[in-house]
Amino acid sequence: MINDAWFVLLAALLTGYAVLDGFDLGAGALHLWLGRSHAERGSVIDAIGPVWNGNEVWLLAAGGSLVAAFPRAYASGFSGFYLPLMLVLWLLLLRGIAIEFRHQLDSELWRDAWDVVFCGASALLALLFGVAVGNLLRGLPLDAEGRFRGTFALLLNPFALLGGLLGVAVLSVHGAAFVAHKTEGAVQLRARTAALRLFPLEAALLAAVVAASFAVRPDFTANFGRWPGLALFPLLALASLVLLWRFLRRGEDLRALLASGAAIASVLASVAAGLYPMLLPARPGSAHPGLDAFNAASPAGSLRGALAVCLFGMALVIAYTVNSYRVWRGKLRGPVYH
Amino acid sequence: MVAARWQFAFTIMFHYLFPVLTMGLGLLIAALKTLELRRGLPQYGDAARFWARIFAITFAAGVVTGIPMEFQFGTNWARFSELAGPVVGQTLLMEGVFAFFAESTFLGIFLFGERRVGPRLHWLSAVMVAFGAVLSGFFIVATNAWMQHPVAYEMEAGRAELRSLWGLLANPYARWQYPHVVVGSLVTASMVMAGIGAYYLLARRFERQGELFLRMGVTAGLLSALAAAFPTGALHGENVTRFQPVKMAAMEGLFETQEGAPLAIIGMPDVERRELMDPVYVPRLLSYLAYGDFRARVVGLNDVPRDLQPPVEIVYYAYHVMVGLGTIFIALLAVAALLLWRGRLFGARPVLWLLMLAMPFPYIANHAGWLVGEVGRQPWIVHGLLRTELASSTNVSAGMTYFTLAGFMGLYALVGLLYLFLFLRIVDAGPQPGRR
Numbered sequence: 001m002i003n004d005a006w007f008v009l010l011a012a013l014l015t016g017y018a019v020l021d022g023f024d025l026g027a028g029a030l031h032l033w034l035g036r037s038h039a040e041r042g043s044v045i046d047a048i049g050p051v052w053n054g055n056e057v058w059l060l061a062a063g064g065s066l067v068a069a070f071p072r073a074y075a076s077g078f079s080g081f082y083l084p085l086m087l088v089l090w091l092l093l094l095r096g097i098a099i100e101f102r103h104q105l106d107s108e109l110w111r112d113a114w115d116v117v118f119c120g121a122s123a124l125l126a127l128l129f130g131v132a133v134g135n136l137l138r139g140l141p142l143d144a145e146g147r148f149r150g151t152f153a154l155l156l157n158p159f160a161l162l163g164g165l166l167g168v169a170v171l172s173v174h175g176a177a178f179v180a181h182k183t184e185g186a187v188q189l190r191a192r193t194a195a196l197r198l199f200p201l202e203a204a205l206l207a208a209v210v211a212a213s214f215a216v217r218p219d220f221t222a223n224f225g226r227w228p229g230l231a232l233f234p235l236l237a238l239a240s241l242v243l244l245w246r247f248l249r250r251g252e253d254l255r256a257l258l259a260s261g262a263a264i265a266s267v268l269a270s271v272a273a274g275l276y277p278m279l280l281p282a283r284p285g286s287a288h289p290g291l292d293a294f295n296a297a298s299p300a301g302s303l304r305g306a307l308a309v310c311l312f313g314m315a316l317v318i319a320y321t322v323n324s325y326r327v328w329r330g331k332l333r334g335p336v337y338h
Numbered sequence: 339m340v341a342a343r344w345q346f347a348f349t350i351m352f353h354y355l356f357p358v359l360t361m362g363l364g365l366l367i368a369a370l371k372t373l374e375l376r377r378g379l380p381q382y383g384d385a386a387r388f389w390a391r392i393f394a395i396t397f398a399a400g401v402v403t404g405i406p407m408e409f410q411f412g413t414n415w416a417r418f419s420e421l422a423g424p425v426v427g428q429t430l431l432m433e434g435v436f437a438f439f440a441e442s443t444f445l446g447i448f449l450f451g452e453r454r455v456g457p458r459l460h461w462l463s464a465v466m467v468a469f470g471a472v473l474s475g476f477f478i479v480a481t482n483a484w485m486q487h488p489v490a491y492e493m494e495a496g497r498a499e500l501r502s503l504w505g506l507l508a509n510p511y512a513r514w515q516y517p518h519v520v521v522g523s524l525v526t527a528s529m530v531m532a533g534i535g536a537y538y539l540l541a542r543r544f545e546r547q548g549e550l551f552l553r554m555g556v557t558a559g560l561l562s563a564l565a566a567a568f569p570t571g572a573l574h575g576e577n578v579t580r581f582q583p584v585k586m587a588a589m590e591g592l593f594e595t596q597e598g599a600p601l602a603i604i605g606m607p608d609v610e611r612r613e614l615m616d617p618v619y620v621p622r623l624l625s626y627l628a629y630g631d632f633r634a635r636v637v638g639l640n641d642v643p644r645d646l647q648p649p650v651e652i653v654y655y656a657y658h659v660m661v662g663l664g665t666i667f668i669a670l671l672a673v674a675a676l677l678l679w680r681g682r683l684f685g686a687r688p689v690l691w692l693l694m695l696a697m698p699f700p701y702i703a704n705h706a707g708w709l710v711g712e713v714g715r716q717p718w719i720v721h722g723l724l725r726t727e728l729a730s731s732t733n734v735s736a737g738m739t740y741f742t743l744a745g746f747m748g749l750y751a752l753v754g755l756l757y758l759f760l761f762l763r764i765v766d767a768g769p770q771p772g773r774r
Contacts, residue, residue: 049446049450050446050447050450050451051446053401053442053443053445053446054439054442054443054446056401056405057434057435057438057439057442059405060405060408060434060438061431061434061435061439063408063409063430063434064408064427064430064431064432064433064434064435065427065431066412066427067408067411067412067419067423067426067427067430067431068423068424068427068428068430068431069427071419071420071422071423071424071427071497072420072423074411074412074419074423074427075412075416075417075419075420075423075731076416077412078409078411078412078413078416078419079412079413079414079416079731079732079733079734080733082413082731082734082738082742083738083742085409085413086406086413086742086745089405089406089409090745090749092402092405093402093403093405093406093749093753094749096398096401096402097398097402097752097753097756100394100395100398101395101398101756101760104395104760104763105760105763147416147732147733148733149733298423298424298427298497298499298500299424299494299495299497299499299500301499301500301501302424302425302427302428302499302500305428305500305503306427306428306431308503309428309431309432309435309503310431310435313431313432313434313435313436313439314435316435316436316439316440317435317439320439320440320443320444321443323443324443324446324447327447327451327454327455328446328451328454
């Protein structure tokens, strides 16, 4: 029971991360195209400036939860994904420097350089996060102790790469909707166009991933058969995508952003529902059945203590998040960074 | 294994260059904002805005170098994470959701929102930033204290199960370690503030602000440097003796167990011949510092098996560097405070020069202190429970770790250069009157 609660909580934290940091990653991936002049690019960065750091805290909270609740999955997963994880850390680092240091110097060369770093790192991160979800869906070859000993190249299999492309497409639409909501003038128009043009790609890639996942993971639908109520998540995903398309075409930026967030959340919820109770599923033929919310978990006492901490902490985080987005609501007028 | 140690040592020490400033600086900025609100003088607000810019780049560098720390436990130290995760995961999680989050959200409001929110909310955001920074430090120290002195747990199937969250947070080892860390950070921030102030007076630029920085930096610096020695340093030392007598023996270079042990002020430990070369002793003082009794018996390294001893030289020198620098800080800041009180500090150029040149040294003292704590705990990663060489990941090769170590070194060198460059630029531009 408590293990289930932790599974749900971890899925919720990662989903929160994807929805919140997703738009600033997406805005970053489209950065060079949305802003043509230095001032325009500055306005894209300004739009995410006050909130990106808070968004990344969700990743930290998810990491902390994983250590506290599922230490074996944390240890096995992180040491197994050694190089890709380091790559993610380095990209997060470069991206953070780019956002925070770009505006410190009034030089076009300086800003150009950081704009390229910001854009490249954001796009690669979106790709890598998609690849990670793809590999989770597909399952990993695990040894008898439940450790992944494969290479980086193994993680870049065609299915996972398809997931990576989907990640880039989904977050780009999400980011474009956010930029359209926060800016005015030429940047806003470009963001709307980008979202409209990328949306069909997002929908097509999502359909392709769903179709391919039936092939690589036939047992994925088992949970939906056992608990038909879970089918709510894929239906919600479908409904939010339809709404997203409508709002994008009508130029209702805020609603499009919310619909895109709902789509990301419900797609990830569907993935979690299908995986349950697996955290690191094993590929068929592995020496280990896979690390799940029971065999990878902390003892019950630790789980209960950490759950209380985490729920209380997340209540605070949500309160701060709401407050922060309230302070920064609406269009930005005038530069934020000074 | 060796590679993983180097990587952790390098990344954590580089990372700590930033939080050691932000924890103390957050408190000083909150004090400046309070003065602005109470006295209504815009000068304080301008000073707060200036230091907030320094805080912002320091915080950014701290965040980007800090995120890898949380993940490194899993990548390089998988066996440690499996054993200790159920316990240390708690404090790491609390750091993220309680402390770091408050700090980063309110920093956004504090830095960019002065014209969006009223003066009271802006003051509150400064207080919350300081609170978040100091609270972050608490959870990290609590995590470390558990590795120094594991409490409130039971071993179950090769994993440590947490028995009491309160017990973990109220670890007696952290009781004086945490205040010692916070005042250490306050010494750093105060001396940086005083040093920049001294620079402005010497360069004859922004002199009114320079005087304010000196007043605040010297006063806060003297108080916190005194507090670093007593009570926090002295009482934490007693705790170390109580929980880790071997570490204490290595810190003091004490080879022979003796009653009424002397304190070595200087001297070089010769581990092969098991003696301290060219020592200058204060008789019986070590017994007093360790146990509060001039005749107490202090255990020496010769009575401890070799494979339970830390590398004596590193621990010994790091400890003496920390204590020696701390003493010098007290002396320098006391002279400066005396001159300030007499109203002569702003013209005393030699003292201003010393204050300016002293800026790097509190960093060295703080890092030396952490070296004592961490290297002195060896060969244990969790004291008495797990040896460091049994804690690394088994499915990560040394070659991979050296590769990523090289990557971290390159990226951190970039972060360090950018930070210094921007720090100097902000100092050069100086405190600007706000747009009101």
